[in-house]
Amino acid sequence: MEVTTTEAKIKAAAQKVFLEKGFSGARMQDIADKAGINKALLHYYYRSKDKLFDIIFMESFQKIIPKINLIAQSDAPLFEKIEKFVGEYIVAINADPMVPLFVLHELTRHPEKFIQKVFSATDGGPKVGKLVAQIQEEAEKGNIRPIHPATLLMNIMSLCIFPYIGKPMFQMVLSIDDKQFSTLLAQRKTEVSAFVINALRL
Missing domain, CATH: 1.10.357.10 (Tetracycline Repressor, domain 2)
Structure with missing residues (x-):
């Protein structure tokens, strides 16, 4: 259950960051901060910004x-x-x-x-x-x-x-x-x- 919750938080945070800053301006650290997790955990779920962007x-x-x-x-x-x-x-x-x-x-x-x-x-x-x-x-x-x-x-x-x-x-x-x-x-x-x-x- 924790996996689903964390993934949902990451996706919701990424959507907001991409909307606010665009793809080029968004950073993985921004997404991690918005999701309330550390950057290492974000990379564990999604290895790159491109991959996360595609999935969402x-x-x-x-x-x-x-x-x-x-x-x-x-x-x-x-x-x-x-x-x-x-x-x-x-x-x-x-x-x-x-x-x-x-x-x-x-x-x-x-x-x-x-x-x-x-x-x-x-x-x-x-x-x-x-x-x-x-x-x-x-x-x-x-x-x-x-x-x-x-x-x-x-x-x-x-x-x-x-x-x-x-x-x-x-x-x-x-x-x-x-x-x-x-x-x-x-x-x-x-x-x-x-x-x-x-x-x-x-």
Whole structure:
């Protein structure tokens, strides 16, 4: 039981340190201090900062991807899928706000290696084939305005993710604190899906 408790403390501390200082600025000593353990014990569990970083955020993807796949592969109407997709994604990122920064960091460093790790850790990664076909079908039937499925998915992902990446900039430009920013993000669960759906209507 002690092992699980110590590992959980380390992971929670590491998430906070990575979020506060970024990967490059974080040190193993910072994580050990935040977890309330000595550095030797931290190295016993996780030999390097890279290894700890990988484990924490691969676990995050293992939580997010299955939920997204469940929505994408369902038989729900397209607009309902968009609402659920946006809602689940924003809730997941709110719980793990470091994920977008992690993705950006890893795609910059080792894009192919990162993608391979995500696909391996999540049983093949995102499965959006059925959703892509549904978007094409709805456009062909004239139910939505013509749009390439990739463009629609990129628009949705960008609207969901970028506010977390640009948080410091938004807060400075808009002169808002953490509480105000969190309120704005909570509202985006409905506002983003409404924006996307309205853009698709004829």
